Amino acid sequence: MEIDRDILLLMLRRMWMIRNFELKVMEVHSAGEFSGAAHPYIGEEAVAVGACAALEDTDYITGNHRSHGHPIAKGGRVDKAMAELYGRVDGYCKGKGGSMHLADYSIGILGESGILGSSVPVAVGAALAAHIRGDKFVSMAFFGDGASNQGALHESMNLASVWNLPVIFLCENNQYAVTTSYAETVAVDHVSDRASAYNMPGMLVDGQDAIAMYEATSAAVKRARAGEGPTLIEGLTYRFEEHSLGLGRVARGAYRDEAEIAEWRKRDPLDILEKTLISQGIATREECDAINAETVEEVEKATEFARNSPFPEPEDLFEDMWANPIPLP
């Protein structure tokens, strides 16, 4: 598959944006600039970025608790994302959502969900709207290997299949749900093997390889837009950091092997993409480094933006409950 240079560079930029955003989040979180849980996406950047690069702004995504990568991959703004983590009025959700609930309705980001599996039927619903109206957009639901065990997944995949909806089920299989390993909790070798139970194609993809993710997702998007129905894609990946920065950080006893972590760290998705781009003459080392540096800069500005944004006022507590407001009880 021939991929546009612009797309390849956009992918690299977004991956660096996520990486540098997450590094910054870890830094300011541990400095106590804000609290609350935050789940770093470091190591998994290629999955969301490769997948979202196959989408248009008019396509929809939903996500989960590991929630910074998806919106940035879809083209979301890091300043509004960072301000949201800081709980400020200029955040995506005016400080009401926080890390786990980023959303940008202007570019099809329908929102991250802290309840796992829960946002998958919602993505199916957006696709249902396309189906009913004859619109050409598609929707994509991100979920983890752990969440793949939720009943919501089964119901969603079945529904999407019988109604032939333009939806992509995108499993980020990082092989652990907090401290519990894939093998202990998922009764099938690969999540993507479950596709056959729903008469849809299942694709197992190297989640460290943005290009592979992009190609697989593009194929699925093409099928969806052509009215050929849903696809299940599994990006096999690994989270390089701890499960979360806030709650649930401290687990008693190691649950991942140091050697395993080291092994996976060798397959850093940014290295892999940069090496390809450089070896294929698409970008130079300097260009890659410049992209990295630019995103560092942008994240820095975003952080300043967040710090300077005010906290909401007490009366804001009662705003945004209703589209057609009703009196407080």
Add this chain to the structure above:
Amino acid sequence: MEIDRDILLLMLRRMWMIRNFELKVMEVHSAGEFSGAAHPYIGEEAVAVGACAALEDTDYITGNHRSHGHPIAKGGRVDKAMAELYGRVDGYCKGKGGSMHLADYSIGILGESGILGSSVPVAVGAALAAHIRGDKFVSMAFFGDGASNQGALHESMNLASVWNLPVIFLCENNQYAVTTSYAETVAVDHVSDRASAYNMPGMLVDGQDAIAMYEATSAAVKRARAGEGPTLIEGLTYRFEEHSLGLGRVARGAYRDEAEIAEWRKRDPLDILEKTLISQGIATREECDAINAETVEEVEKATEFARNSPFPEPEDLFEDMWANPIPLP
């Protein structure tokens, strides 16, 4: 497989018992002797009877809204069942449960559930107890093709598989959920095809053939007792009557072809079993007819028993809420 004559005759007796029980229920329900929904099992007798014949009294079952066949197949009493439908104190649940909630805890019938899919995790739980304690019993969950789309099924099958529990998932695929056909709602050719998504064996069985059901289930029970884990069995069958006698009876427009119904009625599970027994010299026509007649008689007595049993007294309303009672609020 060599099957004990006693078991074959027991199956025939239980199938006739269900058939005659259901015929009686249809008669007295339309005569207005009691009201409330009731879902006839006519046409599907071989499924529950064949399956339950492979179980012991110490094994457990859970069921659903189509709820008279399972307990009778497991050896339940028709007098207590009928009295329950009449809402009387001598009913299995003292009149509190009615048609959809028969249970007999003395012989492992953990109860039918009107909420579909909902009793499947419960069966998994009984199997979990066996697993923890090292007991040798198995448990079996009955559910329909419609209910197979519930998330509870997915979660249950996954859990049973990763924990290797002695449970049998028994899908009664009668090809319709009320008026909605299998093909419109289940995104896979056969429910049993989904077994591979949970790393367990899936068996597609002729649900009109009690012997086939018995053999398949026996194999699954053997696996379960040997610690080899769960099995998904699909009995392909057909309901000869309407969905239910009470609520939801009247659908606008036919949803099943007359020819299809006629075709399936030719494969009456009682005919099929009797023909086999007679042709193999296991029973004579007269013996078969006698069994039928005896069950007619027993159902008749059960109906008399039910009619003569008193209704609960008003104060009974407050009984059976708690094992350790608390004051009424």
Add this chain to the structure above:
Amino acid sequence: MAQTVFLEAINQAIQEEMRRDESVFILGEDIRRAIYGATADLLSEFGEKRVLDTPLSENGFFGAAIGASLVGMRPVVETLTSFMWVAMDQLISQAAKMRYMFGGQATLPVVFRASMFYGAGSAAHHSDRSYPMFMNMPGIKIIVPSNPADMKGLLKTAIRDDDPTIVFEDGTLFGMRGEVPDNSELPGEELLVPFGEARTVREGTDCTIVAIGGAVNHSIAAADQLAAEGISVEVIDPRTLVPLDKKSILESVEKTGRLVIADPAHKVCSAASEIASIVSEEGFWSLQAPIQKVASEQVHIPYTPSLEKHVYPDAPKIIAAVRRTLES
């Protein structure tokens, strides 16, 4: 005005709104063949894309309705209250919370029509009257119509409202006849009942009964009987519980000094509890007697009619409660 059956009023509301607005569509189990009656003949008029029979998986298709509503559709879901338990996560985590959580970005014009089939031998699994639970959770508007006209007018309002709504349709009323104005008789040519406006079903001076859903008719019967003895009862039907028209309730209690609340839900943490707590706080000085809750007994719904008939509020229980307020 036409005499219309409750179920037919539901059907009219859906049909009119589907005609008016292409983004309205309906989905649920066996709705094409209308096994519960309300969706009769909609398939033939609106076709398979707008009348969708779903697989038996409420959490999945409730979520699909929610998702469709986020991107501009106006789904109307048919279900039973008792099937909402399996879909609770979509109702709470998504429908109720999304808009606030996303700082107002999400708009969810989705309607859930939930039948309550109590009182007819449906037993514990099919007889839920769960609106109080949803009142506890902010984010969903809650409607409990008590007659065909309100049913129609409130459902139409719900479909047009931009917030998620659950319409609890009281199965004991499905066969009820009542006057429903033809659209031609109406000024705006539409029957639209606003949210948050209680209806004074009957005026009176000695005691207020606030009655919900099916309990409204029982309260009218109770008021009739008491009127024969010279006791003048005011009956108020809040019609919507979120928003709740507490002003009308407080004004009535100010006039009568006495309050009975008749609520088919389970008694503890019921709508009746909530209304009692509001009046004991904001209308305390009007009260001349203890508030009386008449709600369902705190047990599950037994199958047998000999027990089930004792569970719910009925005219005799309401009359007894009114008398208790007057004895004080």
Add this chain to the structure above:
Amino acid sequence: MAQTVFLEAINQAIQEEMRRDESVFILGEDIRRAIYGATADLLSEFGEKRVLDTPLSENGFFGAAIGASLVGMRPVVETLTSFMWVAMDQLISQAAKMRYMFGGQATLPVVFRASMFYGAGSAAHHSDRSYPMFMNMPGIKIIVPSNPADMKGLLKTAIRDDDPTIVFEDGTLFGMRGEVPDNSELPGEELLVPFGEARTVREGTDCTIVAIGGAVNHSIAAADQLAAEGISVEVIDPRTLVPLDKKSILESVEKTGRLVIADPAHKVCSAASEIASIVSEEGFWSLQAPIQKVASEQVHIPYTPSLEKHVYPDAPKIIAAVRRTLES
């Protein structure tokens, strides 16, 4: 008496009951490595068969716990309140209803331990305080401990009780220290707190505060401040909401004539609403002032601390409410 942290009290209760009774086992997500703290070191003592990490599928494993309880096990499930939405069907349709529906045949000694992580920036999806919803549905006993000793004693009672129980563990108290008697100091050598017996946290004569869970400490703080002004406040902690010790509440109101209820749940159809409705019916003649509910604002839980801090009952709000009762 030992000073014990709340989380440690949970751990002790489970450990003691697992030692005492082989049929007790625990299951939940990541409990072997005790990511929420309460299950620390249980795996090493009791092994993999009695300390089970589950797949991420609450409806499935809640149901499995229910099924195991039916056949003689005593499961203790760990979860968060917010994850109960996906498992609501098992909680309501099975745990709450089975025994009654089957005429008393089913016995379900299953305990659900549900953490409530509000007040710490967990946002709308992780901050539920849903006990009032479960109070509305008969069939489950509801526990909300407010200190380490009650936590331990009530959890032990719950594990031994033959009915399904949800223990709502208030996350704002996880780090709270309190005196928990060593078993050796106890007559029966066990700390078992009975269900349905409120604790009078503090005696007083001018106003009663009924406080739930984390609101108990705030009420004590409020009472302290008011005491400095010569206002004598009685603080009552019901400890269990199902069963509810209404006698203690009514007796206190009889003495003080005034009632404030402090409840971290959402205000509408809250435990506070229920208690207010009981007192407005059964304690009406004792009341000398309007009842005051101090519960959470009827909005979702915002992430940002600048808003979240205004949501819940706290000492200043409780003090203001007490003053309002005294102004009347």
